[in-house]
Amino acid sequence: MLSMSGVAEAANRGPASLPQVQMIDEAVAQQWQDYGLQPSADATDGEWCRRVYLDLIGRVPLYQELTSFVRDRDPGKREKLVESLLEDSNYTQEFALHWGTIWSNILIGRSGGNDRRSLTSREGMNKYLRDCFARNKPYNQMVFELVSATGTTKPGTDGFNGATNFLVDKVNDEDATLATAATSRIFLGLQVQCTQCHNHPFNQWKQQKFWELNAFFRQTRGLRRFVNGGRDIDFAELVDEDYPGESGRPEEAEIYYEERNGLTKVAYPVFVDGSPIERSGYVSDVRRREELAKLMLASEYLDKMMVNRMWAHFLGYAFTQPMDDLGPHTMVSHPELLEELAKEFRKSSYDMKSLMRWIVLSKPYRLSSRSTSRNEMDDPSLGEAPQFSRFYMRQMSAEQLYQSLIRIGGQPEGSLEQQQAQRDRWLQQFTVAFGTDEGDETTTFNGSIPQALMLFNGDLVKRAIAVDEGSWLYQLAGSGRKFGDQVHVLFEAGLARRATQDEQRAAQQLVMRAGSRPIEALQDLWWAILNSNEFIMVH
Amino acid sequence: MRLHADELKRQHKSAILLWMGGGPATIDLWDLKPGQPTGGPFKPIATSGDMQISECLPILAKQMHHLSIVRSMSTREADHDRGRYYMHTGFVPNPSVEHPSYGSVISHELMADRNDLEIPPFISIGGASEGPGFLGMAWAPFSVSSNGRIDNLDMRLNDSRLTQRMRTLDLIEKGFAGQNRGPAATDHMKVLKKTFDLMTSQQMEAFEVDQEPEAMKQLYGDSDFGRGCLMARRLVEVGVPFVEVNLGGWDNHQGIHNILRNDRLPVMDKAMGALVQDLDQRGLLESTAIVWMGEFGRTPTINGNAGRDHYARAWSVVVGGGSIRGGLAVGATDEEGRKVITEPYSAEDLMATVCKSLGINMETTYQSKSGRPMQIANGGKIIEELLS
Numbered sequence: 034m035l036s037m038s039g040v041a042e043a044a045n046r047g048p049a050s051l052p053q054v055q056m057i058d059e060a061v062a063q064q065w066q067d068y069g070l071q072p073s074a075d076a077t078d079g080e081w082c083r084r085v086y087l088d089l090i091g092r093v094p095l096y097q098e099l100t101s102f103v104r105d106r107d108p109g110k111r112e113k114l115v116e117s118l119l120e121d122s123n124y125t126q127e128f129a130l131h132w133g134t135i136w137s138n139i140l141i142g143r144s145g146g147n148d149r150r151s152l153t154s155r156e157g158m159n160k161y162l163r164d165c166f167a168r169n170k171p172y173n174q175m176v177f178e179l180v181s182a183t184g185t186t187k188p189g190t191d192g193f194n195g196a197t198n199f200l201v202d203k204v205n206d207e208d209a210t211l212a213t214a215a216t217s218r219i220f221l222g223l224q225v226q227c228t229q230c231h232n233h234p235f236n237q238w239k240q241q242k243f244w245e246l247n248a249f250f251r252q253t254r255g256l257r258r259f260v261n262g263g264r265d266i267d268f269a270e271l272v273d274e275d276y277p278g279e280s281g282r283p284e285e286a287e288i289y290y291e292e293r294n295g296l297t298k299v300a301y302p303v304f305v306d307g308s309p310i311e312r313s314g315y316v317s318d319v320r321r322r323e324e325l326a327k328l329m330l331a332s333e334y335l336d337k338m339m340v341n342r343m344w345a346h347f348l349g350y351a352f353t354q355p356m357d358d359l360g361p362h363t364m365v366s367h368p369e370l371l372e373e374l375a376k377e378f379r380k381s382s383y384d385m386k387s388l389m390r391w392i393v394l395s396k397p398y399r400l401s402s403r404s405t406s407r408n409e410m411d412d413p414s415l416g417e418a419p420q421f422s423r424f425y426m427r428q429m430s431a432e433q434l435y436q437s438l439i440r441i442g443g444q445p446e447g448s449l450e451q452q453q454a455q456r457d458r459w460l461q462q463f464t465v466a467f468g469t470d471e472g473d474e475t476t477t478f479n480g481s482i483p484q485a486l487m488l489f490n491g492d493l494v495k496r497a498i499a500v501d502e503g504s505w506l507y508q509l510a511g512s513g514r515k516f517g518d519q520v521h522v523l524f525e526a527g528l529a530r531r532a533t534q535d536e537q538r539a540a541q542q543l544v545m546r547a548g549s550r551p552i553e554a555l556q557d558l559w560w561a562i563l564n565s566n567e568f569i570m571v572h
Numbered sequence: 573m574r575l576h577a578d579e580l581k582r583q584h585k586s587a588i589l590l591w592m593g594g595g596p597a598t599i600d601l602w603d604l605k606p607g608q609p610t611g612g613p614f615k616p617i618a619t620s621g622d623m624q625i626s627e628c629l630p631i632l633a634k635q636m637h638h639l640s641i642v643r644s645m646s647t648r649e650a651d652h653d654r655g656r657y658y659m660h661t662g663f664v665p666n667p668s669v670e671h672p673s674y675g676s677v678i679s680h681e682l683m684a685d686r687n688d689l690e691i692p693p694f695i696s697i698g699g700a701s702e703g704p705g706f707l708g709m710a711w712a713p714f715s716v717s718s719n720g721r722i723d724n725l726d727m728r729l730n731d732s733r734l735t736q737r738m739r740t741l742d743l744i745e746k747g748f749a750g751q752n753r754g755p756a757a758t759d760h761m762k763v764l765k766k767t768f769d770l771m772t773s774q775q776m777e778a779f780e781v782d783q784e785p786e787a788m789k790q791l792y793g794d795s796d797f798g799r800g801c802l803m804a805r806r807l808v809e810v811g812v813p814f815v816e817v818n819l820g821g822w823d824n825h826q827g828i829h830n831i832l833r834n835d836r837l838p839v840m841d842k843a844m845g846a847l848v849q850d851l852d853q854r855g856l857l858e859s860t861a862i863v864w865m866g867e868f869g870r871t872p873t874i875n876g877n878a879g880r881d882h883y884a885r886a887w888s889v890v891v892g893g894g895s896i897r898g899g900l901a902v903g904a905t906d907e908e909g910r911k912v913i914t915e916p917y918s919a920e921d922l923m924a925t926v927c928k929s930l931g932i933n934m935e936t937t938y939q940s941k942s943g944r945p946m947q948i949a950n951g952g953k954i955i956e957e958l959l960s
Contacts, residue, residue, distance in 0.1 A: 354668070402753045409752075415941050416942055467593050469594045480712075483714070487724050489727060543736055553733075561744060
């Protein structure tokens with residue numbers, strides 16, 4: 034028989050959770066027990082709601098969205114909100130933009146396609162990915178298309194296929210070693226790039242494996258198409274051509290590589306699990322990339338890598354460090370959970386929304402980011418395996434911040450393509466290249482001074498804190514609410530909580546200083562909120 | 573008064589790292605192998621120091637009495653990311669701990685006597701450098717482009733309103749930082765303080781390279797790297813302890829000698845030569861250490877595309893200024909440049925030597941977040957010839 038509190042608890046829990054959610058909760062809780070950890074309390078409704086908006090559609094919830102969730106008494110309101118963000122057509126555009134951007138950054142980096150000499154069309158990559166997520170294309174199909182694509186890169190050209198943008202800049206130079214390394218790392222979590230030159234000392238991957246994998250890309254070329262009469266590249270086309278091999282015998286089409294000791298070795302296309310394909314270089318006999326894509330789809334690494342990636346997206350740390358290294362030498366924090374989730378993902382026919390749902394509705398995603406004396410030792414930044422006994426606080430990505438500030442300042446203008454192009458231009462200020470041929474890059478959007486300056490004084494923030502007629506602050510000031518209530522509205526909109534007493538007192542001081550222009554007090558307060566650590570963190 | 577302040581600044585030590593992203597072929601610059609199958613087309617020329625260097629570096633050749641070449645670098649990281657991390661920190665990458673880089677360590681150690689510095693102590697020009705690791709975001713590189721333009725500097729607000737805003741912001745910051753959510757919240761407060769200082773500082777003029785006389789700009793050359801080196805000198809003058817200037821484009825897997833002769837080396841020669849000469853003439857060279865390096869060297873064997881690939885086993889770096897002796901070639905490689913035949917030196921050794929030359933106590937030990945003690949420069953050994 035249930036006690037009263039038991040009944041209340043059962044009611045609070047809402048509808049019976051999905052079996053995959055239970056699986057996560059149990060696996061994680063088991064390790065809390067094993068390690069003597071006590072999880073933090075649940076996050077407040079406001080914190081959780083903010084988190085879900087940021088992680089699923091890429092921006093903070095607006096005041097109305099937040100308060101309607103917080104005030105909802107339905108025990109199933111979490112499931113309801115997640116369904117709405119994933120399935121409601123009002124959110125489809127934002128969802129597709131958010132995930133399309135994340136994947137563009139994974140596939141071509143933040144600066145891919147920005148260089149004049151680049152074959153990549155960032156616009157084409159974005160468009161393809163937005164479509165994938167708007168239509169919830171199964172993940173395996175997306176991977177197949179990205180790996181085997183042929184066609185032109187730029188929207189509006191004959192034979193346009195945006196998926197070509199993943200590989201088009203990675204196949205021409207250095208015998209497609211970039212294509213080899215990126216494909217295996219991103220989709221399979223196998224870091225073969227070091228074995229390009231030598232057998233990896235800590236790793237079972239041998240140099241031979243790298244070149245066998247590389248052989249799959251050798252029929253492929255990125256062809257330049259120029260602007261009429263000029264030298265500027267208009268667009269590119271990714272094609273598969275007959276490959277004669279390095280000894281000019283297309284029926285065998287072998288490649289050679291040099292071992293560290295100077296010996297030359299031969300390689301044919303063989304997948305990392307040892308499965309060979311037909312050796313012919315004739316496209317009419319075999320399309321090597323298509324065969325590779327098929328082999329990848331059959332590999333369990335495909336499933337595990339995506340689960341690991343998604344988990345890291347929502348919980349801040351993956352099951353492995355780094356996230357995209359699942360090689361046999363890598364330590365996994367929750368090996369069985371990773372295996373089981375990977376199987377479930379495959380069983381769901383690679384439904385990405387299902388995978389998102391399982392993770393955001395799980396217990397670890399629901400926890401507060403405040404540590405306690407019973408779990409402060411669970412700190413992956415110290416190099417320990419993460420146990421997810423609290424929500425690891427992290428900074429918003431530059432894209433999340435941009436979308437949040439844009440949305441706060443009103444409805445974004447222009448088509449999705451224009452919005453995305455405008456944002457990509459804005460992001461450039463934070464991207465710094467390393468000067469290597471591999472196009473490595475990093476971001477100064479990492480809590481540094483340029484980022485703080487942008488939030489202090491940048492145009493985006495100026496727009497968000499505008500007080501002219503029609504602006505959000507203008508409407509708030511004229512809403513007939515008492516000033517104290519207006520202050521709470523600002524805190525809920527920015528920080529998903531009400532103002533403390535100290536903060537209310539500070540707001541009163543601002544209004545005294547503002548004198549005849551009380552709206553300036555709202556503006557100063559809103560500026561302070563948007564600049565705070567509490568705003569920039571996903572917590 | 574003014575003179576006195578200038579005198580004080582002279583005694584301030586600084587370091588300038590010239591970072592050559594991509595990994596230059598030091599066999600074509602500093603350790604030539606003429607007549608060998610690995611030698612390439614460049615001829616060696618005499619210098620003002622006790623060594624020969626590439627004919628493509630005629631301006632630097634006249635400054636080599638200030639600089640020394642370490643020809644016996646031997647490292648193991650031949651991947652860009654790993655090499656960049658290792659050469660910047662003295663530690664091989666380790667997924668469980670982030671080590672502080674050169675700039676973070678040196679600015680952290682040299683800032684104690686520099687209360688009047690209002691701009692960031694670690695500045696990276698035209699590139700990203702490496703991060704502060706466990707020292708925290710307050711010691712992160714402040715990354716600027718070589719034109720010196722810094723976005724979003726001005727709030728266009730009167731002082732009293734700005735003060736009010738900052739006071740309110742501080743209240744929210746402190747509230748959140750006191751909630752046991754991890755160090756990022758506290759680091760954020762420190763960065764805000766630095767940002768505010770910088771917005772209101774006269775010292776920001778140091779970034780305005782355009783203020784330099786035309787002749788000076790020409791001396792450094794009309795290139796991003798040239799402007800970056802000039803800016804580095806201006807920053808050192810106002811007391812910034814660590815500046816990194818980036819020159820990329822050394823990852824020459826194909827057609828290497830054309831690129832070096834016609835593009836990379838003329839740019840580097842002019843700017844770096846001007847920097848050494850200018851620092852010397854201003855009396856700043858004796859307090860400013862200079863380090864020139866990339867991730868690694870490049871293969872002695874010239875590949876099928878007339879390029880050289882990554883090679884870490886035997887390569888060179890260049891150092892000088894501060895209390896580092898100039899004019900020497902330390903160590904040597906074998907006939908074809910494949911192996912180091914004298915005592916090999918590592919990133920740790922180089923870093924230890926540079927830190928010691930700046931008067932940093934080599935017994936200094938940091939606690940990483942996990943409480944693991946970590947010695948400065950990973951306990952590298954001093955390259956004695958350079959400091960005696």
